[in-house]
Every structure is written in structure tokens, then in C-alpha cells.
Amino acid sequence: MLGHWFGLFLFFLQVCIGAQNLHPQIANSKFATNxxxxxxxxxxxPFCVFDGLMSKGAFYKVYLYAMVDPASTSRPSVIDNASKPLSATFQQTNGGQTGxxxxxxxxxxxxxxSPKLSDAVDEARATGVLSDYLVRVGNDTACLYDPNFVGVCNPPLSQDTAYRFKYLLVDTTALIMKDETLWSRPIKTQNVKQSSTIDTWPGRRSGGMIVITSILSALMGLLVLGFVAAVLSAVMPAETSTETRYESQITQHPITRVQETSDPEI
Incomplete structure (x- = not known):
């Protein structure tokens, strides 16, 4: 774990050379699984990317832009002629397909x-620490359907689709772009694997898996047989005791009749 943090620190040192030569990168799998x-x-x-470009007295924000990877090699601009950042939304660009x-x-x-290893290990603080250094695109599941939503809508992305991303440093006082990164390399979302494409042929399974499956099947069969035997052994004594009780009632009737016929002789 310490080695991964050291690698992250090296990344932070590298990005300090300037934003124009950098681009957004996918998070390390050790920090964002799946x-x-x-x-x-x-x-x-963009940790330590824009710090040297910010002046005192101004308020800055980082804008993240996303788009579906275009078929052409052109990378559209995200500012107008006055260096103001575009305000295009997910809905207006058809989910990033038109821009x-x-x-x-x-x-x-x-x-x-700097990030602290002790803070990341602490489960109570891990979520907050990671949110300071990671941004998740496609994290808002309800903003498209909430008429009262205020803010930037970040709806789920399309599956099996490649996207590109760009960071902008924006002076929110004048609402102008101060710096930007390059567009990222294409990053593709996962695709649902169809059940028809899953290979179930035994020849594709290892010998160890087949042996284990056979043993488990045999044990399951023995378990079922034992359960059936236990049920039968519990039912059979109950039926025998019922039949014995019925026969004892029948044998009592002749004794009663003998006593009745003997009365007249007295």
C-alpha cells in the first residue's frame, strides 16, 4: 500500500511541469476498484497542476468536460472567442455525442x-480523503429527472462507450478560462456480457474444477439420502403406535360382553 502512495506522489511531481502538456487520467485501481x-x-x-497560475484575490474552480470519443481526430474547444467556458449540458449534447x-x-x-496514508487507512475518513483526490463521472442518477435540481448534472454514462475528458482552470470572478489540460486518451466504459456468450462447455473447465464439482455433487446426493432416511425413521414409529392402540381397543369388547351375559345366572 505504501508503494502505491509513493507512485501517486511521483505522479503529483510530474504534473507540476505544466497543464498544457497533461491530460486527465483514470484513477489508480488501488484507489478506485472496478x-x-x-x-x-x-x-x-488535477493535483498540483494549476497552482502556479492562480493569482491572489481571485476565486478559481476546476471545470471537467466530457464527450464521447469522436470518430475524427479533431478535439473541439470548450471556450468561446472571449475565453469563457462553454455551459453545454448533458441534455444539450445528447450525452456528449454532439460535443x-x-x-x-x-x-x-x-x-x-499532501495525502496521508493514515487517513486513507482509517475507514471513517477514507471516503472523504478519496473524494478530495478523485472525481467520478456519471455519478448522479436522478438529476435528469429532478425538475428542482440545481448545479451541474453528471448523469450515468453509456455502457461500452469511449469518452474523453478535459480540465479547465476558471477564474469565477471574471468567468474566464485561465488554463486547460489536453483531452484525455479514450477511456471506455464496460459492457454487459450476454449470457449467450458465456462458455459453459466442460472442455473449457480445468480438471481440478471438474473433480471438485463431482465430489460436491456426490456429497449433496448423500446428504439428500440421509435426510430422506431420517424423515422415514421419524414417521414409521408413529404409524406403529397407532395400529397397536387400535388393536387394544378391539380386544376389550369380548370382555365386556362376558360380564353382561353372566348377570342373569346370579
Whole structure:
């Protein structure tokens, strides 16, 4: 685990060379397991990327743009002629198919506050620590259907689809772009594996798996037989005791008749 943190620190040092030569990267699998998923992609935030470009007295935010990987090699711009960031939404771009949309807005990560291994190991603080360094695209499941939703809508992505991402440093006071990264490499969401494509032929299974399956099947059969035998042994004594009780009642009738016929002789 310590080695992974050391690798993350090296990444942070590398990104300090300038945002123009960098691009968003998918999160390390040690920090975001099962990534990408069918509808989400988790990225590393631009830690120590924009710090040298921020001036005092201004307020900055990081804008994350996403789009479906275009068939052409062109990468559309996310600012207008006045260097103002575009406000295109998920709905307006048909989920990023017709152009980039704003997927998230967050504060500039604090480069002076390095991640602490002790905080990440602590289960109570792990979620907060990871959210400071990771951003999950496709995390909002209800914003498309909530008429009262306020903010940037970040709906689930399409499965089996490649996306590209870009970070912008925005001066929110003047609402202008101060710096930007390159577009990321294509990152593809997972695809649902159809049941018809799952290979169930025994020849594709290892010999050990077949032996284990055979042993488990035999044990299951013995268990079923033992259960049936136990049920039968519990039922049979109950039937025998019922028949004995019935015969004893029948044998009492002749004794009663003898007593009745003997009365007249007295």
C-alpha cells in the first residue's frame, strides 16, 4: 500500500511541469476498484497542476468536460472567442455525442496538503480523503429527472462507450478560462456480457474444477439420502403406535360382553 502512495506522489511531481502538456487520467485501481464501470469513470483530480497560475484575490474552480470519443481526430474547444467556458449540458449534447458537456465543477485541489496514508487507512475518513483526490463521472442518477435540481448534472454514462475528458482552470470572478489540460486518451466504459456468450462447455473447465464439482455433487446426493432416511425413521414409529392402540381397543369388547351375559345366572 505504501508503494502505491509513493507512485501517486511521483505522479503529483510530474504534473507540476505544466497543464498544457497533461491530460486527465483514470484513477489508480488501488484507489478506485472496478473502474470503469458500466456507467461511471473515476478520474484523478488535477493535483498540483494549476497552482502556479492562480493569482491572489481571485476565486478559481476546476471545470471537467466530457464527450464521447469522436470518430475524427479533431478535439473541439470548450471556450468561446472571449475565453469563457462553454455551459453545454448533458441534455444539450445528447450525452456528449454532439460535443463536450460540463460534467463536474469542484475546487482546485490543495497542493500543499499532501495525502496521508493514515487517513486513507482509517475507514471513517477514507471516503472523504478519496473524494478530495478523485472525481467520478456519471455519478448522479436522478438529476435528469429532478425538475428542482440545481448545479451541474453528471448523469450515468453509456455502457461500452469511449469518452474523453478535459480540465479547465476558471477564474469565477471574471468567468474566464485561465488554463486547460489536453483531452484525455479514450477511456471506455464496460459492457454487459450476454449470457449467450458465456462458455459453459466442460472442455473449457480445468480438471481440478471438474473433480471438485463431482465430489460436491456426490456429497449433496448423500446428504439428500440421509435426510430422506431420517424423515422415514421419524414417521414409521408413529404409524406403529397407532395400529397397536387400535388393536387394544378391539380386544376389550369380548370382555365386556362376558360380564353382561353372566348377570342373569346370579
Amino acid at each position: 473502474n470503469p464501470t458500466l456507467t461511471t469513470i473515476t478520474l484523478e483530480k 463536450p458537456y460540463r460534467a463536474a465543477v469542484f475546487s482546485v485541489p490543495n497542493c500543499s496538503s
